[in-house]
Amino acid sequence: MDFTAGEDHHHNQQPIDHLLSILLLLSDQIRHAITDSKSYKLECTEVGKLIDHLSKMLRSFVRFTTTTPSYDRPVRRVFSDLTRNLTRALTLVRKCRRRSIFLRVVTIVSTSEFRKMFSLLDASIGDMKWLISIYDVGTDKSDTGVVLSLPPIASNDPIIAWVWSYISSLYLSPLSVKIEVANELCSLANDNDRNKKMIAEEGGIPPLLKLLKEESNFEAQIAAAVTLFNLVNNEDRARLVTGELGVPVIVQCLHKAPIRVQVSVVKLIARMAENDEVSQEAFARENVIRPLVTLLSFDTVDNLYERQSIHSVFKMNKIGSMANSSSATTTWSINRKERENEPSELKLELKTCCARALWMLSRGNLANSKLLTETKGLLVLAKLIETETGELQTNCLMNVMEIAAAAESNPELRRAAFRTNSPAAKAVVDQLLRLIQESEIAGIKIPAIKSIGSLARTFPARETRVIGPLVKQLSHQNPEVVTEAAIALGKFASPDNFLCTEHSKTIIEFDGVIPLMRLLRGNERTQLHALVLLCYLAMHAGNNEALVQARVLTALEGADKSIVGQHSQLRQLMMEAIHQLNMYHAGVIPSQRVSHSP
Known part of the structure; x- marks a missing residue:
């Protein structure tokens, strides 16, 4: 069943009818050679029967080469194997044309060779019988079954025969059978990654995408979307779907499909974006973010916003005429009425899936994060973080964390999306602070803390309300929460922050020094970030008596040398901080009394 790379490439390049002609020509040549045979006449005659x-x-x-759609993977594999067997049969029979006993002995033609040849030709007959049976499904309209017999060519790997049969049925069978077949492929893909790889490599993706286009049959769309979802759990297969121009097909399903289809399709979008950067970019080019935000905002924001978002979707998709725009809006209006009657659990699932898809699209992607903020996405995320719990709230929070991380590294996005007077930015920050203070779940606290840290450069000096909750987390029982709080505060006090001096003083005023000193007894990661933050405080507020009372200078001088030695930047920071504190102790810098915040 395994062919050499050269043979496989050769057969993949030639049209099926050309390969068929070669096989028929070989058959004729074998018949002529049998007629000329002078030895092993009985065996040659038996070969002739098999060839006939x-x-x-x-x-x-x-x-079948002219009346059925083209799915030729099994055909090429069977024909390649058959070509080899016929070539060997021709060589064997030609040896029997020689009359000389001496030449007959030299060529060592034996009965065992013929027995082996009979076995090979019998196997080829079995392969052809199977091949004809799976293509007959498409011509016999009364037959709606799927052929799952085992051809000799797949005797060592039955799964390949099932995959070939299923995929050919996706091309040839009635729609009801295609749905059944898609579900069977889905089950097969669930078994293991080898099956997933086989389905993709044997050409299963194009017919599944075609099935996804069946707007008249929702079950077909769901079956196709779920099967594709199971296939694209790695980068290669996600990219295969994108390479087959599947992204426009998938996005189109969001516009007209009912909610059950949308759930399956949005899950597919999320998984592809999660596993493949190319797919992530391809979905952005198809403007998938706006319809996802629209679906996420259902029952969350006012109808005016929804109508505006819907209009934007079709404008972005270059549907230019007023007639098309009107028709598109009508479709969304119908979907809205249908959605209102759907179970609340299904609507919640759709929102949860949309939030995850947006999270995966924005994860590590500046352009997509920017696109999301250009919608009312931030406002929607803030509202859902406020009103929801569980997975939907978490997905929305992770969205915000990714956008904040993108804004941290991009001043343009930071200025556009997180202006001080922006209602969306204020709503987001309010919810982040609420979660930091009220949530008892580390998985909620940590992304909220990270988000505030990423936005550190957006807060003015007077915005001290964000620092107090972070300082409080330095005394949290969970070491991960504590460490993330120290990292976030470090971004406020870092020299990269224009207001680092003011923020450093505020951290001290909120009694941040004592809990920081306790962190020097934590694990290596905690100690590292606690030392960094202490250095920043010493550098920017070294004349504050709170640092003296906590004996920060002694702590820095006695810091764990193994940790300091591993980080050259920390070593430089500590030298500057110690120098600053020594200058204060020497009276070069006037002292500043500590003032505690209420």
């Missing part, structure tokens, strides 16, 4: 049987099957197969 194969010729009839090959000629009957000719009709």
Whole structure:
């Protein structure tokens, strides 16, 4: 069943009808060689019978090359194997034309060779019988079943025969059978990654995408979307879907499909974006973010926003005429009415999936994060973080964390999306602070803390309300929460922050020094970030008596040398901080009394 790379490439390049012609020509050559045979006449005659049987099957197969859609993977594999066997049969029979006993002995033609040849030709007959049976499904309209017999070519790997049968049925069978077949492929893909790889490599993705276009049959769309979802759990297969121009097909399903289909399609979008950067970019080019935000905002914001978002979707998709725009809006209006009657659990699932898809699209992607903020996405995320719990709230929070991380590294996005007077930015920050203070779940606290840290450069000096809750987390029982709080505060006090001096003083005023000193007894990661933050405080507020009372200078001088030695930047920071504190102790810098915040 395994072919050399050269043979496989050769057969993949030639049209099926050309390969069929070669096989028929080989059959004729074998017959002529049998007629000329002078030895092993009985065995050659038996070979001739098998060749005649194969010729009839090959000629009957000719009709499939012109009357059925093209799925030729199993055909090429069977034909390649058959070509080899016929070539060997021709060579063997030609040896029997020689009359000389001496030459007959030299060529060592034996009965065992013929027995082996009979076995090979019998196997080829079995392969052809199976091949004809799976293509007959498409021509016999009364037959709605799927052929799952095992051809000799797949005797060592039955799964490949099932995959070939299923995929050919996706091309040839009635729609009801295609749905059944898609579900069977889905089950097969669930078993293991090898099956997923086989389905993709044997050409299963194009017919599944075609099935996804069946707007008249929602079950077909769901079956196709769920099967594709199971296939694209790695980068290669996600990229295969994108390479087959699947992204526009997938996005189109969001516009007209009912909510059950949308749930499956949005899950597919999320998984592809999660596993493949190319797919992530491709979805952005198809403007998928706006319809996802629209679906996420259902029942969350006012109808005016929804109508505006819907209009934007079709404008972005270059549907230019007023007639098309009107028709598109009508479709969304119908979907809205249908959605209102759907179970609340299904609507919640759709929102949860949309939030995850947006999270995966924005994760590590500046352009997509920017696109999301250009919608009312931030406002929607803030509202859902406020009103929801569980997975939906978490997905929305992770969205915000990714956008904040993008804004941290991009001043343009930071200025556009997180202006001080922006209602969306204020709503987001309010919810982040609420979660930091009220949530008892580390998985909620940590992304909220990270988000505030990423936005550190957006807060004015007077915005001290964000620092107090972070300082309080330095005393949290969870070491991960504590460490993330120290990292976030470090971004406020870092020299990269224009207001680092003011923020450093505020951290001290909120009694941040004592809990920081306790962190020097934590794990290596905690100690590292606690030392960094202490250095920043010493550098920017070294004349504050709170640092003296906590004996920060002694702590820095006695810091764990193994940690300091591993980080050259920390070593430089500590030298500057110690120098600053020594200058204060020497009276070079006037002292500043500590003032505690209420």
